[in-house]
Amino acid sequence: MSDNLKNKLDQEQLEFDTSAAWEQLAPKLDSNKRKRRGFIWWWVGGSASVAFLVFAMLYLLPQDSSTEPPAVFAEANQVEASKIELSSETVESAPLSISEEKSAGVYSSDALFDVSSRGSSEESPVINLTSKVLNEGDDNLLSTSLNNSHKIVAYDSGSIQFLQENITTENASTPYSIFHQDNSLGVGGGEDSELTPSRSKADLDQSRSNQTSDGLTSADIVASSKLPYLNLLPFELEGSEQLGRLPEMPMSRIPYGKLTTKPYWQVGILGGVGKEILSSTNDNFRINGRTILETRSMQLDVKRSFSKRFAVTVHAHILQRQELYRTDLTELYSETVYNPVALVAGGERFGDSVSVLSTNRVRSDRYATLTRLNVGAVGEYLVPTRSCDYGVYAGVNFALVQRWNGSRMVQRVPIDRPAPEEMNPIIEDTEGPYSSLNNRLSFIIGTRVSKPLGRQLNLLFDGRAVLNSHYAIESPFDELFTETGHTFTVSLGLGWRFE
């Protein structure tokens, strides 16, 4: 019976593709070749991963915002001229202390900057500082004709002293301060001064050319003022905690590559970081510095392999993006400083203090977090090896909903000089609406490496790009804009595989 049955069964013509089977077998025959191939795969995969990470760190991940060029502030805040305020006080040359009145810190038609802070320093008495942003057409200026001159002009209306300093400034609109010394005693101050008659601007200009500074430069004044500016506090980004260390897991007892020989399901969860690069924006920002800081993502996907080579994955993808909205303003402030070259007339000193108006560039930062929920599907081409499964995939992404959360942080931070003190900024949390989305469809390409950690557990490394996403967004700060760009993320996660 044995021979009969065997002969009968051997009659069956079973379809078997020896060429295809040999193609699969050949790499496994030469152990050296096999080792080399695994080695090469490791190097290719590892090099690609490292290259991508380096690229991401160099070009995609947040750059140091301090390297950004200073922004030009909005037209409504344009300072057209500096102003001289005369307030001559005869004071002791005793230690000067400072009080800061910040209520006038920023005047702007922009509702964004209607936040005002008022504070006083412990060192209060003598020097009063007021900050103002002057608007065009301010009639109180004594020397409006000096607009756009890159000079600081010290103008002593009592003809007591001129100070002249040439300075260099990046902002042509706020180039100078004019010092106006006033004799508050009424002896020599003002245009009707008995000591010196008032002088025309032409006279001043001529005199200016003949006289030199007497050591009191604007920089000195500013430096000596000890302004209690706020420091730029490090802003802690939400959810920036590191991924926890993966617990040790048993290594696979299944020969590598075996898991992919049959169709399987895999549920994976991945978390990662990335960067969004906007290719175009259409916005009506009233601010001028917008920096996308970082992007984080979390992804849940379900994968179904249909063969050794092909799989389809559907995913739900939560993406969080942090942005910094930065606005730099130039504000004008007044301070009273000791005048070392006070006028001595009739045995009395006049003009021991002068009020100086000067400019100060301050910065306002706002942070916002965009949360977006995507769903999508990709088709994946698998390359199983003895150590890992590699795959490349492409598919579509569909944005379901998005919403902003923001923190408005207004702080006065000097840009041109170090901030001597730290003060708490004003922080206001706000939320944006759930944005209506248009053109929700975008495309995904990516690569994934799957490393078996056990019979069913897999370590997943995923790098993907969501291309040409196009969204309309309402930010929590009431801006409306649309953007088109690309999102790049790298993710690490775990997958549970079963048949």
Added chain:
Amino acid sequence: MHLTLTIDQTIQQALKGEASAQRKLFEAFSPQAFRVAMRYCEHRADAEDVVQNTFIRVFSQLKNYKGEKGAFGAWVHRISVNESLRVLRKRKPILFIASENDNRQEVDPEPLVTDHLAAADLRRLILQLPEGYRAVFNLHAIEGYSHQEIAEQLGITAATSRSQLTRAKRTLKQWISAQILNAPKTQIR
């Protein structure tokens, strides 16, 4: 003679690591190994794995092959059977349906009459057998192993092998009868 010499020469070349010679041997004997595997494995993918593993073993152990001329096919056949059993064991332990009567000499049913069955139908019926039945039936009724050899191969007693074979035959006979009566295949499956 010429073919035998050619196979021997090819084996010698394969021993030197020549891929072309290995491929010739694979193309010559892999259909046979695949046919053997398909008797043991329900899934085609498993049978393909058996072929792969068989020839990995064949080429890695080729230096130990000292068979006589013409015995290479039998050697590959034996390895493919072993690999098939190994795959079955790896997937899940082979379940041998035991009973108290295993040690009792069972009456061997009448020989199977398979003349009216096509080879594919016969193989399909064999694959429907429980794994224990199928393994023993394949090893004894087709491969010609003795019960003692089967017992050593599968880690069971010779009596168990015998009883498994008897039940396998009885089951097959019922199914073949049903097949004759044109019973729907779905009932058999």
